Amino acid sequence: MRFETLSIHAGQGPDPAYGAVMPPIYQVSTFAFEGAGKPGVFDYSRSGNPTRQALETCLAALEGGTDGFVFGTGMAATATVLSLLNAGDHLVVHNDLYGGTYRIVSEVVAARGVQVSFIDMRDLDALDAALQENTRLLWTETPTNPLMNLLDLEAIAAIARNRNVTTLCDNTFLSPYYQNPLALGIDIVLHSTTKYINGHSDVIGGALIVKDPALAERIAFLQNTLGSCQAPFDCFLVLRGLKTLAVRMEAHNRNALALAAFLEEHPKISRVLHPGLESHPQHELARRQMRGYGGVFSFCVKGGAAAAFQMLDNVRLFTLAESLGGVESLIEHPWSMTHLSMPEEARRAAGITEDLIRISVGIEHLDDLREDLEQALA
Numbered sequence: 125m126r127f128e129t130l131s132i133h134a135g136q137g138p139d140p141a142y143g144a145v146m147p148p149i150y151q152v153s154t155f156a157f158e159g160a161g162k163p164g165v166f167d168y169s170r171s172g173n174p175t176r177q178a179l180e181t182c183l184a185a186l187e188g189g190t191d192g193f194v195f196g197t198g199m200a201a202t203a204t205v206l207s208l209l210n211a212g213d214h215l216v217v218h219n220d221l222y223g224g225t226y227r228i229v230s231e232v233v234a235a236r237g238v239q240v241s242f243i244d245m246r247d248l249d250a251l252d253a254a255l256q257e258n259t260r261l262l263w264t265e266t267p268t269n270p271l272m273n274l275l276d277l278e279a280i281a282a283i284a285r286n287r288n289v290t291t292l293c294d295n296t297f298l299s300p301y302y303q304n305p306l307a308l309g310i311d312i313v314l315h316s317t318t319k320y321i322n323g324h325s326d327v328i329g330g331a332l333i334v335k336d337p338a339l340a341e342r343i344a345f346l347q348n349t350l351g352s353c354q355a356p357f358d359c360f361l362v363l364r365g366l367k368t369l370a371v372r373m374e375a376h377n378r379n380a381l382a383l384a385a386f387l388e389e390h391p392k393i394s395r396v397l398h399p400g401l402e403s404h405p406q407h408e409l410a411r412r413q414m415r416g417y418g419g420v421f422s423f424c425v426k427g428g429a430a431a432a433f434q435m436l437d438n439v440r441l442f443t444l445a446e447s448l449g450g451v452e453s454l455i456e457h458p459w460s461m462t463h464l465s466m467p468e469e470a471r472r473a474a475g476i477t478e479d480l481i482r483i484s485v486g487i488e489h490l491d492d493l494r495e496d497l498e499q500a501l502a
């Protein structure tokens with residue numbers, strides 16, 4: 125079955141108890157045994173819960189995996205999968221990652237005795253040279269935030285497979301609707317479901333999806349052992365959001381592409397970073413690897429920090445806030461907000477400048493969004 129159908133039906137038949145058409149919220153900690161030595165399908169909600177299972181099955185289907193696992197936050201998914209690594213193992217990560225991932229890798233995982241290398245994985249030779257005898261995991265994220273740089277997942281997966289290294293892709297920015305890393309040879313997909321998958325800015329959550337039975341068994345063990353799973357009510361909300369992912373992504377994509385084209389022509393804008401524009405240096409890779417571009421992109425305002433701040437203060441419909449992927453449009457200033465924890469030189473070296481603005485385009489009417497940006501720039 126196709127994506128739109130799977131998002132509504134995978135893992136979600138009528139409930140066996142009363143035939144409820146949508147998965148009920150099994151707000152319960154424990155389940156009665158059928159008899160001595162005879163547990164039912166579920167015994168304790170940390171180990172498994174019917175509402176959670178519906179969401180996990182649906183996400184696995186949408187990413188083309190066999191097993192899905194959901195967590196209380198995106199960072200809980202990250203912490204759980206990083207628990208695959210032990211002291212003496214080597215982790216290779218892309219050098220342009222979500223800030224929270226950078227923080228856990230550099231401040232928590234490294235302190236545990238895991239060796240970490242930060243590599244610009246757009247350079248495949250540098251990546252190949254960075255792999256060692258003890259390299260266990262390779263961590264990618266594409267597109268990156270806020271500069272919208274891309275990584276070639278198929279090429280990276282091939283290099284890693286040659287060396288028996290497990291690969292992971294943080295697929296939060298595109299959602300399974302626009303990019304499926306498992307189909308490109310990646311072993312583990314990670315999502316912050318807080319963003320597009322839930323899509324309504326009212327839940328925090330995370331997910332991992334795999335198709336290798338040994339990895340699935342190990343992650344199930346870690347999810348149960350660490351207790352990082354998502355609560356039934358939040359699973360219900362994410363599952364509800366997931367049902368409209370396809371229609372929402374189409375709307376995000378359409379609005380963002382139109383606004384990117386509008387800004388690229390605007391006299392007060394010096395640069396637009398959107399992989400769907402022909403001016404993007406990796407536009408060819410974008411067309412090969414992704415089916416669409418999502419709703420997030422960045423641009424530079426002429427006139428530096430003062431002009432950028434003026435625009436941020438003048439928007440009326442866009443809300444000045446961090447995060448992304450919700451139905452509502454958000455605007456933010458990476459230099460002073462999401463990327464403030466990066467040292468100034470690191471921000472500058474990466475290309476995050478004071479005149480850079482990131483927007484998460486929602487699914488409001490395009491004309492209202494365009495008019496708001498137009499008046500804010502005027």
Ligand SMILES: *Cc1c(COP(=O)(O)O)cnc(C)c1O
Nearest residue numbers: 197198199222296316318328329
């Ligand atoms: C938000 C985000 C995360 C972390 O997820 P939380 O749900 O906030 O814990 C990880 N990766 C990316 C790309 C994100 O945008």
